[in-house]
Amino acid sequence: MFKLAPLPFAKDALEPHVSVETLACHYGKHHKAYVDKVNELTKGTDLADLDLVALIRKAARDTTQKTLFNNAAQVWNHDFYWQSLAPDGGGEPGGALAERIERDFGGYDNFRKTFSETAVGQFGSGYCWLVCGADGKLKIQATANAETPIADGKDVPLLTTDVWEHAYYLDYQNRRADYLDTFLDHLVNWAFAEANLAAVTRRQAAA
Numbered sequence: 001m002f003k004l005a006p007l008p009f010a011k012d013a014l015e016p017h018v019s020v021e022t023l024a025c026h027y028g029k030h031h032k033a034y035v036d037k038v039n040e041l042t043k044g045t046d047l048a049d050l051d052l053v054a055l056i057r058k059a060a061r062d063t064t065q066k067t068l069f070n071n072a073a074q075v076w077n078h079d080f081y082w083q084s085l086a087p088d089g090g091g092e093p094g095g096a097l098a099e100r101i102e103r104d105f106g107g108y109d110n111f112r113k114t115f116s117e118t119a120v121g122q123f124g125s126g127y128c129w130l131v132c133g134a135d136g137k138l139k140i141q142a143t144a145n146a147e148t149p150i151a152d153g154k155d156v157p158l159l160t161t162d163v164w165e166h167a168y169y170l171d172y173q174n175r176r177a178d179y180l181d182t183f184l185d186h187l188v189n190w191a192f193a194e195a196n197l198a199a200v201t202r203r204q205a206a207a
Ligand code: MN
Pocket: 026, 030, 078, 162, 164, 166, 167
């Protein structure tokens, strides 16, 4: 059985930036529905024994498994999105991440502008990611719908934001740019991104 992972914070912990109502619906209904659908689609098959990332990669290579891919990727993407959020988060990162952002984006202000423009510019549903490429360079990329960098494993995600309307419509209606400002200034979990960067840097150094 694939499980709905617990939220890494209380449902009211992101108020006033993300309301209890948004989390109740986004986590309790949307995210849960993806988990339930993956269990329904894999029940009684060998796929049920795979770990989630292996399942996503297998489904991504099989054009007959698009529904399974979409739902499994959405389970993983949401787990990663919740961890990308923190009460009292946002603002400029420090440490190694600040150095890499300086090197690869020419400073935090450029990073912030590019991230926001990329997220706002994603037409329709999807995500905006900060990833570390195989060359060790940090990049910002948007993906559509359930698409996820882990499907091919080339770029390693450090951080994401969900730009599906269900992520922000109750709190910000059509104002995606305001949701992005709030994400960047109040919600980004830099400690999570930094831990992800440290892990990928270690793996790349060992390779
Ligand atoms: Mn979502």
